[in-house]
Amino acid sequence: MIPAIDILEERISDVMADISGEPDSPAIVRLSKDPKFGDYQVNGVMALAKKTKAKPRELAEKIVEKIDISDICEAPEIAGPGFINLRLKPDYLAKTLLEINADKTNHLGINKTNKPKTIVVDFSGPNIAKQMHVGHLRSTIIGDCICRMLEFLGHDVKRQNHIGDWGTSLGKVILGLWHLRMASKHGEPPYYKTELSELQAYAGDKDRLKELCQRIRDRHEKDWQDDFVAAKGDAYKFFGPFLETLVHAPPLDLWEEITTLYQYVNLIETSVAGMGLTVSTRKKGDNAFQYFQIEYEFLSRHITTMLQDIDNPDNKQEKDAWNLIKKISLEHCNEIYKMLDIFFDGDKEIRGESFYRDMLPEVVAQLKKKGLAEESDGAICAHPDGFKNKEGERLPLIIQKTDGAYLYATTDLAAIRYRVGKLKADTIVYVTDARQALHFEMVFAVAKMAGWSKDADLKHVTFGSVLGEDGKPFKTRSGENIKLKELLEEAVGKARKVVNEKNPELSDDKKEEIANAVGIGAVKYADYSNNRTSDYIFSFEKMLAMDGNTAPYMQYAYARIKSIERKAQSKDVDIKTELAGINELNLTDPTELDLAKHLCRYGEAIEGAAADYKPNFLTSYLYELAQKFSAFYTNCPVLKADKAQRPTRLLLCDLTAKTIGHGLHELLGINVVEQM
């Protein structure tokens, strides 16, 4: 089944081209704004009239005479300055609904594309050094929805979770683990906890801060010396063995502890900046175990360069630590993905930065060879055309740091080569927040100049920030990121409370199922229903409201239909048989016609949402559907209807439930429930 709007667009455009001799004469068929203008309006006549210097109304008459759309619409009407208004025939609606009913493939009569493409969707991308927080929510769920829509339309979608497992933050966590081991030598409470609060407290007091940093540095140096055996390594006595135990049996609360340790390392490095404190560390290189003093604030970055030289046996401690962090972090991510009903297929789809590690030297070498990258202030930079800084000089894209480490620009470039070359991508969609727009523009430009993107379409799908009730970035009172897990648990908890109030007689299992569907659904739906590109204010109260464009309202509409179906059984109405034998409809009530028309437009809605990667087009459609259903439900009895009307109404119910269920569950990844 082809959506009516597409058929009309094609037929009318053809006639317009024919009459005017202009091959590019789009009809621009759109939904009418006002029911008195019919169901669809043709907007393209005036533009064509201008182009060909014709009178718009006369042109419209000529077009109306020639178009043959009588199988779909009533006689077209010309109105205003040159609009053509179209009204769908009830026969067409009936035929379409019966066609949808006859489709047993869960595709609701919607065709797959005749031009399937290979589309890589890069989304979620959490950093494995940190817990998933509210900042990861949008990329994760919007990306998932885009994948679901494109898959439904018949494209070959390749999900890619470009997790951050190769950058600077890993160095910080590895250093954090080192502190974890050292702290156990110094007794309770662990020094990193007390010092973390001290560092925060002294932030404004230069002298005390300096004294504190000196103390921290001195202990650090002593611990390092104690751990070190010149010929064997700098983590020989304690840290190395500690890691080996951890890899085999990580304690349950380790992940929580890592968050604190990360903060601790981060804060030390910002605090000691410019103080001139140095500590001992191992040199990078092929000769075993040489040592030097490094500025304290650069230590974690130095550790990152060791990690990025992972196959060097000297760097076993970094490798072990990295494997450990990766393992427990992925367990944490998968727990969140499970809550959100999002699935990644192992190494095939969870392909982090480290996946490209062997390709990074080649990326840099190739760009140098092509004359696209050069050294500048010690770093290797590419300078894509068309980007200027404040002095009007060329803006650099750093692909290798002074210390030799690679960055996200490098892995992004390697990923483009892989996705175009190996995955055969026609399109690569990047779902990340709008702040990274410049980064991706530059990466895309470099990839193009290097010839790596070939004919692939590189698309940055941006989104706005999640804000708190105060309109500022959504954080805890102490300014920390809000953990996604806690946020989702809170949503489920609030939903649970409502279910308990509204429907106390349900079984505990049912209540839990509903609380999960409603709570998680509310968070996801609220995100989807806002314009992707703008910021939005996170409010449990609004997203869990039972009125308005919310998940609970949608789920309730669905549950009501299911309730009719249950009721039917007790009244000896056999819905299956009645729907199976249906071959003509009786659409008479205005709410029936309105609902019927909307049901026929589902395909249009999905196409529109997928074309612009905008889930809110889909939620708008679904919300209108639920509203139209509710109006129908109030006006038209279903089970008590007479024999002539009941099958039609049962069909409207069935198709509405299928459409809402499909939209929510298959495309938005939100669960529906039979009872609420």
Added chain:
RNA sequence: GCGCCCGUAGCUCAGUUGGAUAGAGCAACGGAUUUCUAAUCCGUAGGCCGCAGGUUCGAGUCCUGCCGGGCGUACCA
């Protein structure tokens, strides 16, 4: 400084290559319930689409300037 995004009803937001009288929801007010789940429906009220110019038969939408807000702008992602 430069670049990108945003400014629409009291609040939160839609608004489809420029189309007819700018739409929802919340809140407010008025009505509907011996129900197929009222977690609902129907109605009323509410607007200089930031301001000022321009292009156009037609501008919330495109262009220019200004005001206000957010973000980015070399070794984080």
